[in-house]
Amino acid sequence: MPAHVAAPSPRSRIARVPRRGVYDRATIDAILDESLVAHVGFAVDQQPYVIPMLVARIDDRVYVHGSTASRTVRKLAAGVPACLTTTLIDGVVLARSAFHHSMNYRSVVVLGTAALVEGADERATALEAFTEKLLPGRWAEVRTPNERELKGTRVLAMDLAEASAKVRDGGPADDEDDYGLDVWAGVVPLEMRAGAPLPDERLRAGIEPSAAVAGWAAGRR
């Protein structure tokens, strides 16, 4: 079980089903590190937008990135309030009543403001982290970014100071009267799994998947 840690701010506190709220960094970091995609929210003229983006964490910050031409990136870089949320789905919870059906999940919500990362070192470390997030060990195998590519890419960071997690696990919690019903109840686990690597149609003859590619895909099958 995660350690008991208080919410970092009133607005980060899990209000609904508070026992599912988790605020320790080990739990938060593990969820962020397993999540490929974050849903990042920001508002333009009162209208919120929620955009999926690749996410990577380094120490106390989460990073997203995009093209210099991206509206999402330009809006976030302007320093508007933002919310970055990731959700891992772990299973479908089948109760004896429709009402108590649920999902097992682990989610993290990060509140704050995104900041444009300007330092060359932090930018380079973040770009490496994005590639490594997609596939551990990949950065060392590929051509690293050139000047033009670096110029066309913006990296944004949010601090984890106002982060919270919410976790549901375990079986259904039925009403006492319903345990006598003649209904199967339990959990169907769900997990993101990898298929066999599919070579690019222009892959040169004789190039096999590296150990990093083959091993990662096999480990997730």
Added chain:
Amino acid sequence: MPAHVAAPSPRSRIARVPRRGVYDRATIDAILDESLVAHVGFAVDQQPYVIPMLVARIDDRVYVHGSTASRTVRKLAAGVPACLTTTLIDGVVLARSAFHHSMNYRSVVVLGTAALVEGADERATALEAFTEKLLPGRWAEVRTPNERELKGTRVLAMDLAEASAKVRDGGPADDEDDYGLDVWAGVVPLEMRAGAPLPDERLRAGIEPSAAVAGWAAGRR
């Protein structure tokens, strides 16, 4: 390939990599119907919040629900501008350069305002849709909601009038100079898969998973 349909509004138009923008309802509906979770964005005092919620579509509306006590539900029911986004991850795209790494995905963004569903019939249909979304065929197997449960549940709907999809598929698109590199390139497909159903620890002896439970889990393995 999806049919060519124009964006329903300027703010729904995919600005970044416009060839990935899709606006036909068949594509949008298929993505929504395959998504268990939507990330719903709304703002409170300028701060956006992005909250994961079970999503179900019926005809021209998407539905989410929650407890009467939920802050998210209360805020959305107040009629604030909202954004509902779902994302399906289909694979990791491994290019020869770090820059061209990507993900294959299908996402939908719905802009608009959530409305509290007040009509008893539409509410009942939506509650059935949530249970069926978790597991097709489940509604007929379980105890349906009683008066107390109905009173404690709010159903919210958003119209699909301002919906757009964004889809990336296929292999990496490398720079011409990079095709000669000695680097494996291609796609590692990713998919949400089910494990074997885990019975609730209080399941009565002799109750086996129904055909709906066993068949659905087996079909997703």
